[in-house]
Amino acid sequence: MTMTLTSTAFDNGSDIPALYTCDGQDCSPPLDWRHVPEGAVSLALIVVDPDAPDPAAPKMTWVHWVLYNIPVRTTGLTEGIAPDALPQGCLQGINDWHRPGYGGPCPPVGRHRYFFKLYALDCLLPDLKSPPKVKLEAAMDGHILETAELIGLFQR
Numbered sequence: 001m002t003m004t005l006t007s008t009a010f011d012n013g014s015d016i017p018a019l020y021t022c023d024g025q026d027c028s029p030p031l032d033w034r035h036v037p038e039g040a041v042s043l044a045l046i047v048v049d050p051d052a053p054d055p056a057a058p059k060m061t062w063v064h065w066v067l068y069n070i071p072v073r074t075t076g077l078t079e080g081i082a083p084d085a086l087p088q089g090c091l092q093g094i095n096d097w098h099r100p101g102y103g104g105p106c107p108p109v110g111r112h113r114y115f116f117k118l119y120a121l122d123c124l125l126p127d128l129k130s131p132p133k134v135k136l137e138a139a140m141d142g143h144i145l146e147t148a149e150l151i152g153l154f155q156r
């Protein structure tokens with residue numbers, strides 16, 4: 001079976017509730033995943049907005065959350081998960097606010113897409129010392145067994 005990533009807060013392709021944005025509590029939405037492939041040793045999660053700053057003229061991909069070395073026995077993350085409540089062994093990278101943790105949607109203009117992407121890896125990555133997305137992606141290169149994606153939308 002194909003690995004899946006879902007949320008009880010919003011369906012794929014639908015609006016992310018304001019609670020999970022800078023207009024609300026800016027807490028992470030609940031996430032669930034199933035069917036992690038056999039042979040996976042760890043998981044990584046990257047959340048990005050490829051429509052920044054303006055969907056009519058995107059100039060960059062804004063990084064909202066970077067997690068890696070999530071244990072494969074984990075089946076999801078709870079709403080508003082605190083750093084000290086992350087699964088044991090899970091490490092965080094930095095987002096484009098230059099801090100670890102989740103930073104919710106906060107677009108200056110237009111309707112943006114937010115891609116929650118889960119990666120099943122064939123290895124446990126070394127401690128990359130709070131990597132940005134690009135450094136994590138380089139470390140994952142050649143180790144990705146499967147991916148799952150959930151897309152949410154938000155406009156202020």
